[in-house]
Each structure stands twice: as structure tokens, then as C-alpha cells.
Amino acid sequence: MKRYQHFFLTMLAAFSLLVLAACGNSTSGGEESDATDEGQATGGAIEAKIGVISYLSGAGAAYGEAITQGLKLAQKEINEQGEVHIDLVIEDSAGEAEQAVNVGQKLMADDSILAIIGPTLSTEFFAVAPEADLNGITIMGTSTTVDGIPEIGDYVFRNAVPESLAIPAAIEKAVKRTGAKKVALIYGNDDALTKGGFEVMKRKAEEMGLEITTIETYQKGQSDYKAQLTKIKNSNPDLVLASCLYNEGAVILDQARKMGISVPFVGGNGFNSPQVIEIAGDAANGLIVGTPYFGDSEDPKIVEFNKNYEAEFGKKPDQFAAQAYDALYIYADAIKRAGTGEDRDAFRDALAATKDFDGILGKFSFDDVGDVVMDVTVVEIKDGKFVEFEE
Incomplete structure (x- = not known):
């Protein structure tokens, strides 16, 4: 597989990212989101830290806000269920490819981070995903719909329905x-x-x-x-x-x-x-x-999601919130099947094997390149x- 072919390049890139991180090469401070109280024991749960790159400031910030809120709701529910405990480390890309790369490098250089969700826009994703793939860290787009995204590499996925x-x-x-x-x-x-x-x-x-x-x-x-x-x-x-x-x-x-x-x-x-x-x-x-998402559906899963989201954030969710919510549950499912929140390769392989995952958007699978198989x-x-x- 590509990750073995690029072993030496990966080591060199990882060293470079560690140097960047040590120099504080990020234009936005990370926000760590933990749905449990600080210091609360996680019991026997598999612990995992997930990096998030989201469009939180600027003209299109409504996209990033919805995505981040969808992730936080899923995080709260997943942690309460007790099998997996997820911490989110959230970075703002401001919708700019250069800033997305900067914060992406910061996340990749942190060995405690298992995988990344985002960035929000396809333009940003095309800039960040090749580096993630080279460094052997899984990255998944929840709103990136342009053709060719999963084909970037073995570690690149999306759960957004492509255009x-x-x-x-x-x-x-x-x-x-x-x-x-x-x-x-x-x-x-x-x-x-x-x-x-x-x-x-x-x-x-x-x-x-x-x-x-x-x-x-x-x-x-x-x-x-x-x-x-x-x-x-x-x-x-x-x-x-x-x-x-x-x-x-x-x-x-x-x-x-x-x-x-x-x-x-x-x-x-x-x-x-x-x-x-x-x-x-x-x-x-x-x-x-x-x-992939019709918010006024009478499907009980959609009704429950809407109720919980409105209770948490005071407004109805949109497609971007729903896709992000499902994305974190897909990650949690892969973590459980991998049996670890630390081994990036084991997690990647478990994620790639996702088939007929029953999310709020319906039955979801990945095809052989990491793209979406579901109804529209x-x-x-x-x-x-x-x-x-x-x-």
C-alpha cells in the first residue's frame, strides 16, 4: 500500500511538522471540546482524540458552525454511551486554503490525534488532504462534494454525497x-x-x-x-x-x-x-x-436528531450538521472495530471496511476508494x- 511505499517521505514530513508545531506555526488557537467534565473518568471506554478543521470565521462561517455543532452533539452522545470517549481539537480555517494547511500541519504533528475531520470547503480539502495522506493520518470530508476527493489517497475519505x-x-x-x-x-x-x-x-x-x-x-x-x-x-x-x-x-x-x-x-x-x-x-x-438529508422527514432518527440538536443549540440543524453528526458516529464505529484510539493504520483499515452503517442519513458504506455509497x-x-x- 501507499503508506509503506512512502515510509521514508512520511518520516521526513513528520519531522518537518514537529518543527513547525514547535515554532507555533498556526494562525488560530485550537479549541478542545470534551463532552465530559474535566477530569471525569472514562471507565473502560476507548479514548481517541480527533482533529477538526472547520470554516468558523468569514463569509461562509454558517457552514463551519453547523458542522462543528453536529460534531459536538455526536461527541456528547457517543461519550455518554460509554464505549468510546472522543475529544475534539477544533481549528478554524476561515475558509482559506493556506490557513487550513497551517492548522492541518499542527494537527498532523500531534501524535495523540488519531484522525482529522474537515476542512469544510473542497478548495481547502484539496490543499490539506495530500499532506494527511503522506503522513498516514486519516482525513474525512463531511461537506466536500467535488469529484476526485477520495482518489487523493488511501487515507482520504468523505461521507458527503458528491455533486x-x-x-x-x-x-x-x-x-x-x-x-x-x-x-x-x-x-x-x-x-x-x-x-x-x-x-x-x-x-x-x-x-x-x-x-x-x-x-x-x-x-x-x-x-x-x-x-x-x-x-x-x-x-x-x-x-x-x-x-x-x-x-x-x-x-x-x-x-x-x-x-x-x-x-x-x-x-x-x-x-x-x-x-x-x-x-x-x-x-x-x-x-x-x-x-442526502431531508430535515422534515418523519423518520424517527431524523425527528430525534432534530429534537436533540434544537435543545442543544436553539435552532434546527441543516444538511451540514447532519453529515458531520453521522461522520463522528462513523469514526466511533471504526474505533470500536479497530479496538484502539491510537493506531492510525488500524483505524484507517477499519474505517475503509465500513458497510451499511445505519446513520441518520440512511444506510452508508464506503466504496473501494473511500467514496460514498448511499441514496440521494x-x-x-x-x-x-x-x-x-x-x-
Whole structure:
């Protein structure tokens, strides 16, 4: 396996990371989260320390907040169950690849840390995951949906449903309902998630024989989309396929509706946040997205998760909280099967063997490269809330 082929490189990289850690090469202080009282005995539980890299400050901090809260709720429950005791060491990446690498190096250099969850954005993950793989520490993305992430290496996994599964499902249902023949595309051209989502959208539109009337791009942080939306409106599409993060995507929806673009939007994973509704208001109605999580499901597991999350944090969870919650339970399950919270290789092998794990998102397995095997639900925003899509 790769981890044996890279033995000497791994030793050299580990030495370098120890030097970096000794020099304090981190731009954010770690926050250690322990769901038990300080000094409380853990009994016979297997103890494990998990590093977390999350987008906690900056324009997209709602993603990181939801992920971190999902992890903390799972941590509390897992520790209370008594078989595994997990400490979380949480670092802020601020949504920036360079900072994600800095805090990732800090976590990797700590031999007491078994594995890492995060970073939040695919752009960050592509920067950090190769180093984790080289250093033989498992890393799992809970919100990273771009094609090619698990293929980075043997130690790289995700439990986020990739855009290559979610977007086609949403486009197929939208086309079937509307009879659409023509689509316009808009996407952020400076982010791995939005670029990857666009590529899936374009490929699916071409496979379905849909006419692409125009392709428009924008940059992260942009606030005025009138030029792009004017071109979209003038091209007279039946659907708009939009690969955006929620902060730009919600503004695009609002401006599009004000300009008289009334056709449905089909979004990528970045739209799977209640923030879209909070920012765009009624303009969010008609947005269609694929997701592994439908928060208003009557499934008892979802109902219980919602109740516990609201009791803990005072608001409803979103997809990102749910995926993070399941991710820590998947880690805990692998720790139990490995029988250790210290052996990184044993943990990696146990995690890779995960099959039919019964999470709140449904039955979950990893394929042979560490990618997701599970079902996708298509939802839409109707009357100011996400509802299950009806054909």
C-alpha cells in the first residue's frame, strides 16, 4: 500500500511538522471540546482524540458552525454511551486554503490525534488532504462534494454525497416536471466546489440533450450579478443551473427574481443551507437541490436528531450538521472495530471496511476508494422551507 511505499517521505514530513508545531506555526488557537467534565473518568471506554478543521470565521462561517455543532452533539452522545470517549481539537480555517494547511500541519504533528475531520470547503480539502495522506493520518470530508476527493489517497475519505450523484438527480427530476429543453448555467469560477458542480451540470445537460443557452461566471464575494443575469434572461432558458455557495447563490436568486427571471433554479450542494432562505426570502422559492438529508422527514432518527440538536443549540440543524453528526458516529464505529484510539493504520483499515452503517442519513458504506455509497433525496424550497420534491 501507499503508506509503506512512502515510509521514508512520511518520516521526513513528520519531522518537518514537529518543527513547525514547535515554532507555533498556526494562525488560530485550537479549541478542545470534551463532552465530559474535566477530569471525569472514562471507565473502560476507548479514548481517541480527533482533529477538526472547520470554516468558523468569514463569509461562509454558517457552514463551519453547523458542522462543528453536529460534531459536538455526536461527541456528547457517543461519550455518554460509554464505549468510546472522543475529544475534539477544533481549528478554524476561515475558509482559506493556506490557513487550513497551517492548522492541518499542527494537527498532523500531534501524535495523540488519531484522525482529522474537515476542512469544510473542497478548495481547502484539496490543499490539506495530500499532506494527511503522506503522513498516514486519516482525513474525512463531511461537506466536500467535488469529484476526485477520495482518489487523493488511501487515507482520504468523505461521507458527503458528491455533486456527481446529487446534481444529476436534481436535474433529471426538474426536467421531467417542467419539460425543459434549454438551460442556462452560472457558477463561481474561483472555488473548487462551484467549479466542480458546474462541470457536473454541464456534463449532465449535454448527456440529456439539453440546449445550453449561455454559461456565466462570477467570483467569490461578488455582490452585483446583473450583467450575468441579463444575459441569462435574454437567452430565455427553461431552467437555470447554478453552482454557488449559499452567500453568493442567495443574492443571485434575489436579483434574478427582481429582474423577472421566474424559471426554476437547480442548485449544487452549496445551496443546501437554511441561510439561502434567510438571505433570499421569497426569491428562494423554486430552488431545487439534491441532498442526502431531508430535515422534515418523519423518520424517527431524523425527528430525534432534530429534537436533540434544537435543545442543544436553539435552532434546527441543516444538511451540514447532519453529515458531520453521522461522520463522528462513523469514526466511533471504526474505533470500536479497530479496538484502539491510537493506531492510525488500524483505524484507517477499519474505517475503509465500513458497510451499511445505519446513520441518520440512511444506510452508508464506503466504496473501494473511500467514496460514498448511499441514496440521494431531491428537495425544493416552497413557501419558505425545504420540502421533498414532488414530480
